[in-house]
Amino acid sequence: MAAGGLRRRLVHLDLKGAPPRASYVVEVLPLLRALGATGLLLEYEDTFPYAGALEPLRAQHAYSAEEIRAVLRLAKAQGLEVVPLVQTFGHLEFVLKHKEFAHLREVKTFPNALNPHKEESRALVKAMIDHVMTLHEDLKWFHIGCDEVYYLGEGEESKQWLQQQENTPEKLCLSHIKAVANCIASSYPTVTPIVWDDMLRGISEEILSESGVPQLVEPMIWDYAADLDVESKGHHLKNHLQWLKVASHSPADVLQGIALTGWQRYDHFSVLCELFPVGIPSLGICLQALKNGGYSEKVKENVEKLLGMSNLETDTFMSTSLGTFPGSNILTLVTQVSFYLRSSIDELLERNRYVTGWFSPYHRKRKIIHPIIMHHFQPDAVSLLSKWNAVVQDLQAAMEQVFHKCTIDEWMEENVHPSLQKLQQVVDDLDKAIKAQS
Template identity: 65%
Template sequence: MEENKMTVSSPFGLHLVHLDLKGAPPKVSYLAEIFPLFRTLGANGLLIEYEDMFPYEGELKPLRAEHAYSASEIKEILNLAKLHELEVIPLVQTFGHMEVYYLGEGEESKQWLQKEENSTEKLCLSHMKAVASCMVSSHPAVKPIVWDDMLRGVSEETLTESGVAQLMEPMIWDYAPDLDENDKVLLVEKYHKCGFPKLWFASAFKGATGANQSLTLIGHHLKNHLQWLKVANSTPADMLQGIALTGWQRYDHFSVLCELLPVGIPSLAVCLQALQNGGYSEKVKENVEKQLGLSSLEIDTFMSESSGTFPGSDIFTLVTQVCFYLKPSVDELLERNRYVTGWFSPYHRKRKIVHPIMMHHFQPDALSLLDKWNAVMQELQAALNRVFYMCTLEEWMEENVHPSLHKLQEVVDDLDKAIQAQS
């Protein structure tokens, strides 16, 4: 009963929050704090992309990450989800971006493609059918869901003939704020004609605006969800299973981290509430402010002034501080302070030359700035350590904090050396 009431003005049955664990996987203790919030905000499911955090055994054991969840932790995650009435859909890689883009390049595939009636489209569909058939035969109650990028361009005839429609449900994804509503409605109609009885949509609340994005621009993601609401309102209700709000943590295993989960929470809150209320309004804004403990919600800037009381809000505040002020404050001192540029240039630093009077004009500034950022760094490390594993902490700090902090530390060290050389 509660679930129906919760999504009364939403065209979606399920609102799934996507957890991408191939980068910055949260500790289970943090998931325990955040799942109740997901539920309060309007989520009723999770799309968990386990990646290398799953405790694989046997032949697959080498796939495990160093900090992979243990079997008991996986059980705990599933129990927490159940406790907060969040349906769990596991996302397991079978045929991802690494293989699909090079489809037909292998020797066996090339030979198969030489036959006139064969094509890369058919090759892909036959593989998808094989995987889905295997899944369905061993787990008859499970219905596989597939990202739809490899289905979009396939002709209606080829798609219908392949027989995949009876085995799987496509998830149509688009993370753009200006996604073409009519284009999506036509795609839904196409899948309907090809015999797919059910389908899903996928939006993004973070992790889709740049591989090294650190802060989440809420307005961008809100627009994406408002467009999806329009598409949903033109989609037959009995076809639409739900929407997955994706929160990518890396673009792929080799790329840097994008926005950390706690940094994306305000965006997730706005997007979930917009879906639940059928749009964005003053009421939605007030709901989000209340639920996250924010004094004022900004959707068109990076919300630099408001901190919040939600789990991980300290990370959100400190990351915002680092992204806005660390590099500019160091650059200001080293590149625009006239005493540094005029009396302690790289030439002076290399030769340990410093004007004994002039240095008093910039030494206190350099020391107080270093103290300030060292204190912020300590605070941020402690906050990150509560939510993430050490490898995440190290990676984020090395990418976002160390370059500027090292520059600042070096100028202070060089000044000490120059003073000692003259004494």
């Protein structure tokens, strides 16, 4: 363990968007270990094989119990500690969107936060925790979420409760966290609950210690700032270097470790963020920097060697050269699509004077085309279309190895179809105009 590094380094797998197939997770675990991970923070959301009354929570692509056991077995063999994460307060869209559980919402119309006053809410949370616990052995930690509990205190029952003297939204928040933590303490006495810290940040030390919550939970402090206004992937590295600074100024053992969060969606209803294989180079650099207590050329070389990448661009972490790590072909093809798909099509359709001057929407609608002008851009349009169709076909095949169909469809509809359909439409309109001329 290098001086200045952080001893616990958990890689967060957020499974509420683009969950990789279990076979891919198994393939990638040894790499995460080699890069410097010591554990996994597994946020199951709707991919857990909930059964019985909780079956509606399961997504179509949920893992089977056997798949989860296989992942956990390998994690153990690799020496990776596993911390499951189950949201128990806010971010409960995956539960509260279902009609069977909608009556447990804090605010009737919003499916994000749980009503903390209902006995049934606590029973639901306990059932979810129990389901997940049954598949996990030897757990030391269990993350109960509790971040971003929006609209807390705004439900009808909360409003009545808050009218009583002494009652405050802070106390309401703390009492629910305490109930969940107690539920774990009584059923699983050797497991410590972890909570995100944001709902606790504004609460005075006095109220916190009176509540008894600090004795029951371990807070996980989150902050993504890099103290620099950058929007590049290098931002993540700078953020981790800041955390190393915090660790070096903290008394030993105050900071247990760090979790490297990789969000696949910001919430259950939002669009996909970055695909996991595309984030691996950035994750690798951050893990190595945390393991080695800082960033250096040596860290960069280690990561390049482990990923089989010749030159890692630490500003964008995008790469058109092939690596050898699992899913690296997805990174290469996604890089091509992200950097060149839209720009190459816009270049042709919006900046080519033959298209803008002689085949405008007006001409296209009326199937008017000058036969000579056609030769100036039809071959370009057709070859660009076939080039991108080939790239997209390769990407589709690469993604099928790692993701389920619903993820591939969503990614393609968001990132590929808008531009590709525009180009396809122009090629089709050209054909129609030519036919109309003959």
